[in-house]
Amino acid sequence: DTAVSQTPKYLVTQMGNDKSIKCEQNLGHDTMYWYKQDSKKFLKIMFSYNNKELIINETVPNRFSPKSPDKAHLNLHINSLELGDSAVYFCASRGTSGRAYEQYFGPGTRLTVT
Amino acid sequence: GNSVTQMEGPVTLSEEAFLTINCTYTATGYPSLFWYVQYPGEGLQLLLKATKADDKGSNKGFEATYRKETTSFHLEKGSVQVSDSAVYFCALGPSGSARQLTFGSGTQLTVLP
Numbered sequence: 405d406t407a408v409s410q411t412p413k414y415l416v417t418q419m420g421n422d423k424s425i426k427c428e429q430n431l432g433h434d435t436m437y438w439y440k441q442d443s444k445k446f447l448k449i450m451f452s453y454n455n456k457e458l459i460i461n462e463t464v465p466n467r468f469s470p471k472s473p474d475k476a477h478l479n480l481h482i483n484s485l486e487l488g489d490s491a492v493y494f495c496a497s498r499g500t501s502g503r504a505y506e507q508y509f510g511p512g513t514r515l516t517v518t
Numbered sequence: 519g520n521s522v523t524q525m526e527g528p529v530t531l532s533e534e535a536f537l538t539i540n541c542t543y544t545a546t547g548y549p550s551l552f553w554y555v556q557y558p559g560e561g562l563q564l565l566l567k568a569t570k571a572d573d574k575g576s577n578k579g580f581e582a583t584y585r586k587e588t589t590s591f592h593l594e595k596g597s598v599q600v601s602d603s604a605v606y607f608c609a610l611g612p613s614g615s616a617r618q619l620t621f622g623s624g625t626q627l628t629v630l631p
Contacts, residue, residue, distance in 0.1 A: 408561070437618070445556070445605050445624040452618060460618055494561055505550055505611040507619060509561035 407431050408510040410495050416516045417485055425480045425513045427495030435459075436478040437496040437507065438470060447494075453478050485517045520545045524608045524622030531598055531629050539593040539606055539625045541582075546614025551575075551584050551591040554607040556624070562607060565593075598629045 408429045417423055429436060437460075438450040452460035456472040467483045478495060495510040525540040543551070550569045554562040566575030571586035580595045591608060608622040 445626070447562075447607070447621045447624070449618055496562075505619065506552070506564050506567065507562075509554075509563070511559075511561045 408495055408497055408508050410493075410510040410513050412513060413511065414514050414516075416518065418518055419485055419487060421485050422481070422483045423485060423515070424482070425493055425495075425515075427478045427480070427510055429476055429495075429497040429508070429510075431497055431499065431508060433497040433499045433508070434475055435498045436472065436475075437498070438478065438480050439494040439496065439509075441492040441494060441512070443491070451478075451480075482515075485515075487517050490515055490517045520549070520610050520613065520620045522608050522610050522620050522622035525625050526623070527605075528626040528628060531627070533600055533629055533631050534597045535629075537593070537595040537598045537602075537627070539608075539627070541591045541593065541608035541622060543589050543591065543608075543610050543620075545589075545610055545620075548586070549613035550611035551582070552609040552611065552619070553580070553582055553591070553593050554609055554621075556605040556607065558604070565606070598627075600629045600631050603627055603629045 411426050435454045437452045440448045450464045451470045453472045469481045472478045492512045492514050494512050496507045498507045521544045523542050552567045553565040555565045556562045566577040568575040568584035574583045582593045605624045607624045610620040
């Protein structure tokens with residue numbers, strides 16, 4: 405009964421390649437996010453979608469392109485991978501209940517660019 | 519803008535020791551406050567939350583009280599276990615012009631048997 409799932413869990417690839425990470429949530433939430441966590445555990449928000457529409461787009465290289473085919477899915481495509489893209493990428497989702505603003509996170513995708 | 523300052527780690531404690539991880543914030547308005555925990559190799563999980571001043575969030579023996587006067591939300595546990603070893607994140611809900619959670623930098627906790 406996974407709430408937020410991501411695939412793959414591990415991704416090892418070479419510089420210059422293009423790769424995608426998929427995310428699905430079965431919580432019925434309207435809002436989904438992508439975060440990047442660096443080696444020091446610092447979390448940085450990248451994107452947020454609400455009902456398939458982009459609502460937050462932080463300063464992220466345009467090699468990163470999110471795509472939301474429906475409100476249960478938010479995929480992340482990365483073009484021309486660079487060494488600095490190595491990190492753990494987390495998908496998260498949030499419902500619309502009041503001001504509690506809880507987010508539910510996926511297990512993460514560890515991307516290693518060699 | 520909103521910001522969270524969290525106690526730097528790493529923190530290493532012996533089992534059954536008392537834990538405090540400090541968290542202070544700067545925010546416009548009165549956001550909800552959260553502690554998230556990240557166990558090794560996993561995503562973040564909500565540990566506890568407080569939605570207004572003087573609220574106390576609690577879960578799994580952890581507690582934190584929303585202190586508006588000191589703009590703090592310190593995490594405490596009376597007796598830690600080895601299984602509490604994880605990274606702990608303090609987070610601020612949206613308020614003012616901020617539309618998303620604002621996370622602290624995380625504190626790595628290691629509990630030794």
